Amino acid sequence: MSGGPLAGIRVVDLTTVVVGPTATLFLADYGAEVIKVEAPGGDLLRTLGGRSKSGQLSGKFTHFNRNKRSIVLDLKQDQALEVLHKLLATADVFIANIRPAALERLGLGAQALRDKHKKLVVCNLMGFGQRGRYRDRPAYDSIIQGMSGVAACNARVFGEPKFVPMVMMDHAVGLIATQCILAALFHRERTGEAQAIEVPMFENAATFVMVEHLGDLSFVPPLGDWGDRRVLDPLAQPIATKDGWIAVSANTDGQAFALFDAIGRPELKTDPKFNSVKARYANVKEYFSIRREGLKAKTTAEWLELFEQSDVPAGQVHTMESLIEDEHLAEVGMLRRIDHPSEGTKIELNNPNTFSAGLRGEQTAAPFLGGQSIEILSELGYGQAEIDGMIAAKATLDGRR
């Protein structure tokens, strides 16, 4: 057993790229056994996610797929579909991010699965909810960012709509899918009842933006413009220091006054334009430009030391190179360097949260494509001859190395 709150829970994972693999990444961290079912071509992220010595383990793929096993099944073949059902008969959770119509064609619609596997929690990730007109549209993170208002928030800052250069909504919706599965497992544990869950990306993304930025537009008639002005202000940005960039957030009087002292402008503490939260908010452009001018004088390290002493909230603006060398991250044990059998020395990431009763114990690196096909087929009771037949028919693939 893996340890962790989900020890003994088996997840059959028919997802690729980011939204689904995020959901099962966390389930694995919590101790679930995740079996990644891949088409013969494998998860696109294996190659699209960047370079790798083996040509199938891009950094991005490995981080989203640690602690999982991989079996290749060509679900267009009946034999492979039968294996999937045998697997589901042993599983607690099934998760897929295939369009609903395609799942139905494979006989893997939620109702069919629940009829066949009474104890199975079924989670379907989809672009758009099935009761609305966009139900058949394909979805990608950037399209969802455009539709959900992320790009509109950026338009306030940059003058025209821009995407956030992260697949942030794939990622966020994956986190929500993990929640949904955990809630359903809790329900099943208490009541014995398994259930089906639908998690639509667009609706979740729109909610993510609206809870934060619908603001004054939440009222009819509106009380003002939408958006939290403090967050959307184009001037609320990292600030250049003598040698780099710093993030500073001096909000209370105590913090702002300490900042004024630090930049050698103590007179501003009694200036009616800056001597209260309300005053600074009313004169925010001037306040921010004073901050920006003042912070040019010293290096980031010098400012951080000063601000630490005076309790002004601040942090270095890391690049990815400096982030992986961050001493705090080392002290809390966030990164591990491992000797990977095919990739050489490699950085692995740990789950950052602490559970007093423990998380998953043993950590395994992301699987080769079909790396555990044979192992899993054997566990399901398939004999060598049957397995060889499936390999020959390309219903599966032996990816051991």
Next chain:
Amino acid sequence: MSGGPLAGIRVVDLTTVVVGPTATLFLADYGAEVIKVEAPGGDLLRTLGGRSKSGQLSGKFTHFNRNKRSIVLDLKQDQALEVLHKLLATADVFIANIRPAALERLGLGAQALRDKHKKLVVCNLMGFGQRGRYRDRPAYDSIIQGMSGVAACNARVFGEPKFVPMVMMDHAVGLIATQCILAALFHRERTGEAQAIEVPMFENAATFVMVEHLGDLSFVPPLGDWGDRRVLDPLAQPIATKDGWIAVSANTDGQAFALFDAIGRPELKTDPKFNSVKARYANVKEYFSIRREGLKAKTTAEWLELFEQSDVPAGQVHTMESLIEDEHLAEVGMLRRIDHPSEGTKIELNNPNTFSAGLRGEQTAAPFLGGQSIEILSELGYGQAEIDGMIAAKATLDGRR
């Protein structure tokens, strides 16, 4: 009972602003009874989050705090602290986003709480993990964005570090905290053991960025630069149409060729610079600029209709005004218009996910400050005289309206 997988679970919520309220928002959606414990001044977001008729129910506050009850307790007073412990004796979960040292001073450290309340799951949200050097630093979303590499991702697009104009890491870490609590409740249900959880913002945010963008830098020595180039490309942006903006993501050959046909450039389908995924990736700047030129010719609605027919993934770039009028969102029932007792007509948001066994049934609007103080104190067995005494001492506040 509320219905939903967490029906009957009681959460005592000592959090404010976004990260904690996000976590408990989802717990409430799943059916938990969330009791928001507020200091006499109330959650800052009540006023900082925008305008409201009552002066205490900003749109932003209401969206993060629907389905919660509010009790005011001035925890600096022993009497109020005693009420909190009585409440905790009836609760399943305690969550706080107060700095650990301050919680210890109140006698509300995780160990003290667990000694006193054996069945209580304790979740502490904090800026930084307690084993690292930043343990005592204050954290705000923008500082975390700077430190975790979000601003560095934007630097690739905009030339210098910029924040994402959403408190995206508060939000994402809140989603993770919900997971942690659900996993711990599942563990308690199976084993009888309650546990304490620590959820540090910086480490979770750094992970959020690194799993996606560490990329080739995951290997030692690095195989190349960090970052997923397709996401970080400055040209991968919404595109202007005749009357607005559109998001288009034509990735496969089929999608790209349909796009070439739609913009009247069918010859590009056989052009060696654009006739395969690999070719388009190698000539991405030219590909994107052709796309940009071609899409000027029609309106967004015209393109969407064309692209729907030819299965090119695309979506409108909504503003917040157009988003709340989106017909798909209306069809799936995402927004409700309610008659609020103090605020007039108001838009409420629903949880977007479907559970076949049901989510929370009854929906209640976000509470007035201390709106349920009296109700909750009565439930705990306090008599009228005691309650009046606490009100007089300002240990609580009667916020009924």
